[in-house]
Amino acid sequence: MVNKSALVYDDLRQKIDRDVYQPGTYLPSENQLCQLYGISRETGRKALAELAEDGYIQKIRGKGSIVIEHRQYEFPVSGIVSYKELAEKMNVTTENVVYGFEEHVSLPVQMFTSLRVEMTAEPVTAVKRLRVIDGEPDIIDKDYILTAIVPKLPKAAAQDSLYAYFENDLGLEIAYATKEITMEPANDEDREQLHLDPGAYVAVVRSVTSLADATPFQFTESRHRADKFRFRDFARRTKK
Amino acid sequence: MVNKSALVYDDLRQKIDRDVYQPGTYLPSENQLCQLYGISRETGRKALAELAEDGYIQKIRGKGSIVIEHRQYEFPVSGIVSYKELAEKMNVTTENVVYGFEEHVSLPVQMFTSLRVEMTAEPVTAVKRLRVIDGEPDIIDKDYILTAIVPKLPKAAAQDSLYAYFENDLGLEIAYATKEITMEPANDEDREQLHLDPGAYVAVVRSVTSLADATPFQFTESRHRADKFRFRDFARRTKK
DNA sequence: CAGTGGTCTAGACCACGCG
DNA sequence: GCGTGGTCTAGACCACTGA
Numbered sequence: 001m002v003n004k005s006a007l008v009y010d011d012l013r014q015k016i017d018r019d020v021y022q023p024g025t026y027l028p029s030e031n032q033l034c035q036l037y038g039i040s041r042e043t044g045r046k047a048l049a050e051l052a053e054d055g056y057i058q059k060i061r062g063k064g065s066i067v068i069e070h071r072q073y074e075f076p077v078s079g080i081v082s083y084k085e086l087a088e089k090m091n092v093t094t095e096n097v098v099y100g101f102e103e104h105v106s107l108p109v110q111m112f113t114s115l116r117v118e119m120t121a122e123p124v125t126a127v128k129r130l131r132v133i134d135g136e137p138d139i140i141d142k143d144y145i146l147t148a149i150v151p152k153l154p155k156a157a158a159q160d161s162l163y164a165y166f167e168n169d170l171g172l173e174i175a176y177a178t179k180e181i182t183m184e185p186a187n188d189e190d191r192e193q194l195h196l197d198p199g200a201y202v203a204v205v206r207s208v209t210s211l212a213d214a215t216p217f218q219f220t221e222s223r224h225r226a227d228k229f230r231f232r233d234f235a236r237r238t239k240k
Numbered sequence: 241m242v243n244k245s246a247l248v249y250d251d252l253r254q255k256i257d258r259d260v261y262q263p264g265t266y267l268p269s270e271n272q273l274c275q276l277y278g279i280s281r282e283t284g285r286k287a288l289a290e291l292a293e294d295g296y297i298q299k300i301r302g303k304g305s306i307v308i309e310h311r312q313y314e315f316p317v318s319g320i321v322s323y324k325e326l327a328e329k330m331n332v333t334t335e336n337v338v339y340g341f342e343e344h345v346s347l348p349v350q351m352f353t354s355l356r357v358e359m360t361a362e363p364v365t366a367v368k369r370l371r372v373i374d375g376e377p378d379i380i381d382k383d384y385i386l387t388a389i390v391p392k393l394p395k396a397a398a399q400d401s402l403y404a405y406f407e408n409d410l411g412l413e414i415a416y417a418t419k420e421i422t423m424e425p426a427n428d429e430d431r432e433q434l435h436l437d438p439g440a441y442v443a444v445v446r447s448v449t450s451l452a453d454a455t456p457f458q459f460t461e462s463r464h465r466a467d468k469f470r471f472r473d474f475a476r477r478t479k480k
Numbered sequence: 481c482a483g484t485g486g487t488c489t490a491g492a493c494c495a496c497g498c499g
Numbered sequence: 500g501c502g503t504g505g506t507c508t509a510g511a512c513c514a515c516t517g518a
Contacts, residue, residue, distance in 0.1 A: 004488075029503060040489045042282075045504085053293075058415060058454040061504045062497035066454050175298060179473045183423055183443050183466040201441045201466060203423050214298040214306050226423040226441060233419045233473070244507075269484060280508045285485085301485045302516035 008037050008047035016056050016067055026064040027057060055234035092134055098158045099193075100128025100142075107144050112206060112219055123147040124219070127158045130193050133228075137194050140223040149217040162218075173212035180206050181231060194225050203229035248277050248287035256296050256307055266304040267297060295474035332374055338398045339433075340368025340382075347384050352446060352459055363387040364459070367398045370433050373468075377434050380463040389457040402458075413452035420446050421471060434465050443469035 015021050028036060033044035048065055051057045057065045106121040124144040131139035143162060145153060150170065157165035166172040186200040194202070202223045209218040255261050268276060273284035288305055291297045297305045346361040364384040371379035383402060385393060390410065397405035406412040426440040434442070442463045449458040 003486090031502080040491095042490090043488060046487090048504095055416070055418070058450070058452070059504065060453055060497085061495070062502080063453075064503060068450070068454050174477045176295065176474065176476045178295070179475065181421065181469075181471040181473070183441060183469055199439060201423065210298070210308070212298070213300055214308050229421075229423055231421040231471075233421070234416065235419065236416045237414045243505090271483085280510095282509090283507060286506090288485095299485065300516090301514070302483080304484060 004037070004039050005043045005046040005050075008033065008039065008044060009050050011037075012047060012051060013054075013056060016051075016070065021067050023067050023069050026066050029064055053236070094134075095132035096159060097130040097132065098127065098155065099130055100126065101155055101158065102126045103153075104147060107146075107219060111221060112208060125150065125153045127153070127162075129158065136228075138225050138228045140190065140193055142221040142223075144219040146217045149211070149215065166218075172217075175210055175212040175214070177207050177209040182206075183226070190223055194223075196225070201226045203231075205231075244277070244279050245283045245286040245290075248273065248279065248284060249290050251277075252287060252291060253294075253296060256291075256310065261307050263307045263309050266306050269304055293476070334374075335372035336399060337370040337372065338367065338395065339370055340366065341395055341398065342366045343393075344387060347386075347459060351461060352448060365390065365393045367393070367402075369398065376468075378465050378468045380430065380433055382461040382463075384459040386457045389451070389455065406458075412457075415450055415452040415454070417447045417449040422446075423466070430463055434463075436465070441466045443471075445471075 012021070012027065021027055027033075027048070030041050030044050030048070033039070033048075034041050037044065048057065048059060051065075052059055056067065056070055058068050059065050103125050104123050105126050107124045109121055124146055127141075127143045127145070129141045129143070130137050131141065133139075143158075145162070149172070150166070154165070157169070163174065167174060182204050183201055184204050186194070186196045186202045190196055190202050191198065191200065196202075203226055205220075205222040205224070207220045207222070208216050209220070210216045252261070252267065261267055267273075267288070270281050270284050270288070273279065273288075274281050277284065288297065288299060291305075292299055296307065296310055298308050299305050343365050344363050345366050347364045349361055364386055367381075367383045367385070369381045369383070370377050371381065373379075383398075385402070389412070390406070394405070397409070403414065407414060422444050423441055424444050426434070426436045426442045430436055430442050431438065431440065436442075443466055445460075445462040445464070447460045447462070448456050449460070450456045
């Protein structure tokens with residue numbers, strides 16, 4: 001058996017999602033969890049801490065862990081989730097058109113200067129994709145993947161899912177990303193691909209994704225139709 | 241003495257911010273931290289886990305905790321931070337104009353339906369504020385605060401900082417918030433207050449803020465000039 | 481192999497909510 | 500006063516890294 005606290009987390013989250021534990025009600029107390037799952041208190045607490053972190057519960061001292069309103073199936077959501085993972089969660093027909101694929105080009109560093117200061121123009125594979133949702137082109141994704149980490153990116157991986165390829169086929173461990181959201185006037189490429197009028201705006205999400213060994217390896221510029229863009233975030237207040 | 245792990249967290253974070261521990265280098269190992277601070281290993285691990293959560297370090301098994309690139313003084317940042325706290329972090333001259341103040345009105349529920357399903361039109365105090373940064377009006381904040389939680393909101397609190405009033409004067413414990421970012425065409429009020437041209441867009445951040453006992457009590461609509469809006473997020477990849 | 485982080489345990493003491 | 504969660508401890512075993 002592996003990772004008891006993760007098993008407890010999954011079980012509780014599932015029960016919250018299925019309304020076994022409903023919003024406004026309390027989960028079993030920490031001591032009860034010990035007996036229910038045959039674990040020590042700290043192990044149960046770790047599972048509860050993650051549920052709190054992810055916005056499922058609020059812990060209240062002296063009372064217990066209350067289930068809070070939790071909305072699912074939103075697009076896009078906070079966190080690092082691939083486009084394919086998102087599409088699967090919702091019931092939408094999606095299409096993924098690769099309209100650009102270049103190997104051994106230089107990373108356009110000036111695009112990401114606000115996200116990372118030190119950066120050299122290392123060789124990357126550049127992929128341009130158009131995301132078509134319910135028959136409408138909504139998002140342009142421009143990915144730049146370090147050749148040093150992914151020497152030979154198959155075109156099929158771009159057609160399917162880059163994340164699935166990185167994680168399942170290459171065994172890369174994706175750890176974290178820094179993103180930045182801004183609003184910018186649409187450029188010619190935006191207008192053409194997303195069928196926008198002159199003067200239109202797009203929501204731009206630029207991100208740098210790093211591996212578990214802290215190596216940044218993927219740089220993404222995602223350009224969204226303004227009227228379709230939605231970003232959801234759950235945040236806890238930092239004490240002091 | 242209170243909260244050893246928080247003390248260790250603060251000390252390490254401060255040293256990272258001051259480049260005592262530089263990006264790319266390793267923090268002392270967990271066993272070394274035990275001796276350095278006179279703590280048990282789990283206590284040190286808790287501090288490290290929070291540094292990782294907040295994007296300061298990346299933990300690598302078998303090697304140690306490496307300091308990762310961390311950009312500070314950005315506006316706005318992820319998390320729940322008040323406008324005043326943000327303004328203090330940056331060296332900008334700011335002004336805060338309260339141009340609307342109404343008590344005992346109904347919460348405009350339709351504005352927040354995408355954030356919370358169940359919601360009644362409870363009585364609130366409505367505050368409208370214009371944020372002027374470096375002499376330019378950049379943000380409109382519309383706050384709706386439940387009368388049941390804050391019966392009598394002093395106008396001075398709106399002039400200064402709502403968060404400071406809630407936390408310091410009322411002793412409320414702000415716990416978490418759900419936010420949603422969208423892009424919308426500017427309305428008449430936006431154009432007037434933010435000096436925008438017809439056809440302009442604004443970035444809209446709607447949020448619901450809740451207390452430590454899981455009570456939602458503050459609803460905010462924040463409307464930003466498109467060209468000044470910037471949202472920064474650090475996210476970790478969820479396993480499986 | 482020694483050193484690193486990842487997980488889990490059993491127990492202790494404390495602060496808070498509520499009757 | 501009892502049950503809740505918050506913090507900390509000392510120790511155990513495991514998995515991974517790198518010399």
